[in-house]
Amino acid sequence: AYIPLDTDTVADRLSAYSAVAGQLGGAPADWRVREVGDGNLNFVYIVEGPEGSVCAKQALPYVRLVGESWPLPLSRAFYEHAALIRQAEDAGQDAVPEVHIHDGPQALTVMENLAGHVIWRGALIERQRHDTAAIVLGRFCADTLFRSSDLALDPALKKREVALFSGNDALCRISEDLIFTDPYHDHEMNAVTPGTEDAVAEMRADTVWRVAIQEWKWAFMTRSESMLHGDLHSGSVMVTPPGGGERVRVIDPEFAFYGPMGFDLGAVLANLWLNAGAQPGWGEGWQDQQNWVLDQGGRFWDAFAARFTDLWRTERRGEAMVDRVLRDADEAALEAMLARIQNDALGFAGAKMARRIVGLAGVADLRTIPEMDARAACEIRALRLVGHLVKEAAAIGSVAAATDMARDLLRP
Ligand code: SR1
Ligand code: MG
Incomplete structure (x- = not known):
């Protein structure tokens, strides 16, 4: 079942994905998590480990800007992932963040953290x-x-x-x-x-x-x-x-x-x-x-x-x-x-x-x-x-x- 992430649960939840754990290095207890989303729709977390960092974006079943009174399907995460893959193919991987994992049921995409940007x-x-x-x-x-x-x-x-x-x-x-x-x-x-x-x-x-x-x-x-x-x-x-x-x-x-x-x-x-x-x-x-x-x-x-x-x-x-x-x-x-x-x-x-x-x-x-x-x-x-x-x-x-x-x- 879909479970929304929060800053306290992100590290444990992401440790289940070996591609993500491999990027970060160390153990979940060593990872630093920050919520950085400044858009209107989602929560976005930057997770930093001893060997690297990632960006985790999860869709909410509603519009963040307005709240639960405005429901919005989680499927937008699927389309975002589908688009990221196609944009990387068409314009080159340098044009967009590289995707590490996409978890459809969790409406979650973990991707390259664009540090320094x-x-x-x-x-x-x-x-x-x-x-x-x-x-x-x-x-x-x-x-x-x-x-x-x-x-x-x-x-x-x-x-x-x-x-x-x-x-x-x-x-x-x-x-x-x-x-x-x-x-x-x-x-x-x-x-x-x-x-x-x-x-x-x-x-x-x-x-x-x-x-x-x-x-x-x-x-x-x-x-x-x-x-x-x-x-x-x-x-x-x-x-x-x-x-x-x-x-x-x-x-x-x-x-x-x-x-x-x-x-x-x-x-x-x-x-x-x-x-x-x-x-x-x-x-x-x-x-x-x-x-x-x-x-x-x-x-x-x-x-x-x-x-x-x-x-x-x-x-x-x-x-x-x-x-x-x-x-x-x-x-x-x-x-x-x-x-x-x-x-x-x-x-x-x-x-x-x-x-x-x-x-x-x-x-x-x-x-x-x-x-x-x-x-x-x-x-x-x-x-x-x-x-x-x-x-x-x-x-x-x-x-x-x-x-x-x-x-x-x-x-x-
Ligand atoms: C309710 S969402 C408002 C706006 O945020 C997004 O960035 C889109 O531009 C959308 O129209
Ligand atoms: Mg946006």
């Missing part, structure tokens, strides 16, 4: 500059999105993968509600910052905006293009100190499912643009840092597009691409696909920004701005950018153009 969101809030993070993430997205799609997989296998991940419906439902629905009406779990009420009301009154969000929600729910990470915000990225060979890892793919490629890309862009939007709220030095953060969006997209292009030219399978028909239009087809993905990335970025400004689970980038007036001003500016992204993604047309727009709209 910190969460990228925290580093961005401290205005640290990790120059390679955007590029590594761009390549990660290209590798995982391309290689899990019909562009790379046998069509029958791809359909089985879609079917497998369709079981992660409860986590998809969270995204459907929290990203595409709740911010647009007066939901009890929203958190509207005092001073932003008019901007939020304007968003909710805008028919074009609401229709556009409906379209993005429809795309999210129906377009099973690739295995997505599903929650690729800056809190799902870990980095070592900047400069001189910094390392970048992607964690926490428990929202993994088959959806539109642009959703993961949009998540990265959204979180960069939210951080850029928050910069004026932290006072002096904001302009320089805002420019640096905004530049990372462009570098992220360029790295994605370059890697996607390589994969298209070297690994694409014929079936999905009607190659016999395309013949000399091959590069034009690539261009069309990248244009559509870019368009999607902009729209989903807007949707993901709005939910972090108005809905449950806002981002620390904005919520740690000390002055409430300054925070409200940053959020109102960010919501203006959101309106353009959600309603006019196709007309904006590129991450470069959206970045120029952000530079203009996110400054006081």
